[in-house]
Amino acid sequence: MINTSTFLCILRRSIVAGAVVAAAVVGPASANKDPVTPKQLKLYQEAFMEEVRKGDLLFHGDAAMKEQLGVKLSTTGWACAMCHPMASDTHPQAFPKFQASMAKFATLRDMINWCIEKPSQGEKIDPESEAMKALEAYITWSNSGSVLVPGKY
Amino acid sequence: MSDELDRIRREMHAVLQQPGVRPDDSLQITRRTFIHRSLLFGAASVGQTFAWWPLLNTIDVAHAAEAPFKFAWISDTHLYERSLNTRFVDKVVRAVQEVQAMDPPADFLIFGGDLAQLGKIEELELGVELLKDLTIKKYYIPGEHDWYLDMGQKWGELFGQPNWTFDHKGVRFIGLDTVSRGPDYWTAKKMTPEERMGHMATLDGTVAGAWAGVGRDQLDWMQKTLADWDKSKPIVIFSHNPLYEYYPPWNFWVRDWREVNDVLKPYTKVTNIHGHVHQVLYNEIGSMRSIGMLATSWPWPYAPEGLPKLTKPMIRVDPGDPFDGVGWETVNVNADDKVDVEYIMWGRKEVFVQSPEDHDKSIAEVIRSRIADKQYPWANP
Numbered sequence: 084m085i086n087t088s089t090f091l092c093i094l095r096r097s098i099v100a101g102a103v104v105a106a107a108v109v110g111p112a113s114a115n116k117d118p119v120t121p122k123q124l125k126l127y128q129e130a131f132m133e134e135v136r137k138g139d140l141l142f143h144g145d146a147a148m149k150e151q152l153g154v155k156l157s158t159t160g161w162a163c164a165m166c167h168p169m170a171s172d173t174h175p176q177a178f179p180k181f182q183a184s185m186a187k188f189a190t191l192r193d194m195i196n197w198c199i200e201k202p203s204q205g206e207k208i209d210p211e212s213e214a215m216k217a218l219e220a221y222i223t224w225s226n227s228g229s230v231l232v233p234g235k236y
Numbered sequence: 237m238s239d240e241l242d243r244i245r246r247e248m249h250a251v252l253q254q255p256g257v258r259p260d261d262s263l264q265i266t267r268r269t270f271i272h273r274s275l276l277f278g279a280a281s282v283g284q285t286f287a288w289w290p291l292l293n294t295i296d297v298a299h300a301a302e303a304p305f306k307f308a309w310i311s312d313t314h315l316y317e318r319s320l321n322t323r324f325v326d327k328v329v330r331a332v333q334e335v336q337a338m339d340p341p342a343d344f345l346i347f348g349g350d351l352a353q354l355g356k357i358e359e360l361e362l363g364v365e366l367l368k369d370l371t372i373k374k375y376y377i378p379g380e381h382d383w384y385l386d387m388g389q390k391w392g393e394l395f396g397q398p399n400w401t402f403d404h405k406g407v408r409f410i411g412l413d414t415v416s417r418g419p420d421y422w423t424a425k426k427m428t429p430e431e432r433m434g435h436m437a438t439l440d441g442t443v444a445g446a447w448a449g450v451g452r453d454q455l456d457w458m459q460k461t462l463a464d465w466d467k468s469k470p471i472v473i474f475s476h477n478p479l480y481e482y483y484p485p486w487n488f489w490v491r492d493w494r495e496v497n498d499v500l501k502p503y504t505k506v507t508n509i510h511g512h513v514h515q516v517l518y519n520e521i522g523s524m525r526s527i528g529m530l531a532t533s534w535p536w537p538y539a540p541e542g543l544p545k546l547t548k549p550m551i552r553v554d555p556g557d558p559f560d561g562v563g564w565e566t567v568n569v570n571a572d573d574k575v576d577v578e579y580i581m582w583g584r585k586e587v588f589v590q591s592p593e594d595h596d597k598s599i600a601e602v603i604r605s606r607i608a609d610k611q612y613p614w615a616n617p
Contacts, residue, residue, distance in 0.1 A: 132607075139608035143438060159321040160353065165534060166555065168440035168486055169603045172537040177599050184556050202555050228602025235599055 138221025152214040157203035170225035177235045252522040308335045309565040311348030311511035312531030315359045327532040328366045331564045348511035349379025349476035379476045380415040384436040412475040418447030448477040448487040470505040479508045480521040483539035516550035535561035552596045
């Protein structure tokens with residue numbers, strides 16, 4: 084017969100095991116219920132900065148990164164940074180807005196694709212692709228001192 | 237970065253913008269110049285100043301030429317090979333045709349650097365071929381894009397000495413090389429010529445650093461060149477980079493602007509005309525006026541900080557039109573003591589902003605320097 088302390092021990096292990104499984108399945112939702120650790124913060128920041136780094140390389144026309152992410156951002160030698168050094172004049176803080184050059188209400192991702200297709204004469208990229216997220220990460224990171232002014236011309 | 241820039245800027249103002257020091261006080265101040273000057277005093281916020289700027293496409297600079305004449309300026313064509321990029325070729329062809337069609341013709345053309353994009357032989361030769369249709373006398377100064385693949389070898393074969401001087405109708409002209417004396421960032425890191433060029437060709441790159449400068453040897457040459465020139469006679473100096481400090485992270489400066497000022501200080505009628513910035517730019521520093529020229533290739537945005545207060549900004553361009561925000565210039569040197577720079581911006585009647593919203597800085601931005609080229613293998617130890 085199982086005694087009380089053994090039962091409690093099994094119960095405790097089951098709860099821990101269940102929590103581990105649940106954390107693996109549910110992931111970030113559960114992670115947010117625990118106090119964040121410095122180690123976790125570092126990992127989250129590194130994950131973000133890795134995307135910024137990739138976006139920086141794409142933005143500056145790095146051939147290896149374009150190939151790695153399977154994108155053709157220009158066919159003329161052009162790179163985003165040629166009109167937007169340090170991602171200036173990209174104005175991520177002003178999106179979404181009515182974009183006169185597209186004659187529609189647009190997001191930053193719409194604008195990125197418009198620039199790839201028109202001035203850069205490249206091939207539009209999937210708005211959900213890693214390349215798009217990396218470009219968005221770099222552009223927003225570079226402008227992270229700016230104040231949000233959505234809708235501003 | 238801002239703190240360091242602020243420090244440099246404060247020093248520049250203390251050295252170059254002392255009370256009572258400005259270009260050529262003895263000459264007439266035109267209405268346009270006067271309006272520009274007035275912006276220095278009082279609270280010149282963006283909103284207030286726009287309302288005061290008149291509708292003008294020219295900048296007046298005072299001079300005393302023996303006889304009126306005009307010359308043309310083309311720069312920053314950034315040519316790739318023809319098979320890769322035809323838009324840049326089309327724009328050079330257009331500029332050449334328009335300069336050739338000037339009536340009366342220009343006395344000469346100044347090409348202000350960055351003929352090529354990546355310094356390749358094919359790119360430089362394409363530039364020569366396209367400019368061949370222009371039959372007036374041509375003078376060339378180099379840009380960094382022309383230089384750092386083979387350290388100026390091909391450029392020298394095509395155009396000769398990068399710095400030069402000549403006199404024309406009472407004006408002494410000087411061409412400077414502000415690109416070839418960049419500190420060596422490539423040897424220790426064992427870069428290939430293509431890698432060296434790639435870093436140099438990235439305006440916002442951090443690896444090539446503050447490469448723009450005149451250099452002590454060339455300053456001595458300029459001093460010697462000017463030694464026999466009357467202090468009150470006009471001098472026009474061409475350079476790829478501006479000869480003052482506007483925005484060092486993009487090399488919108490020369491790092492030895494103090495020494496440049498020392499050499500030019502005794503001369504009262506100095507005008508510097510420069511490329512590199514791909515934008516309308518005007519400043520007065522010490523006894524010199526400085527005028528920035530348009531590219532034919534593409535416009536750079538104004539730097540996030542440091543735009544000279546005397547600059548009336550150019551209009552915000554349409555990125556969907558390859559011919560917008562770019563073009564070439566004529567410079568009229570008149571007998572009535574004026575030099576008139578006219579910006580020929582294709583597709584635009586109004587070169588300058590007409591309202592705050594027309595300025596590319598109407599959306600305030602705070603931006604950071606890039607990171608990817610600060611990491612291995614380009615990181616500094």
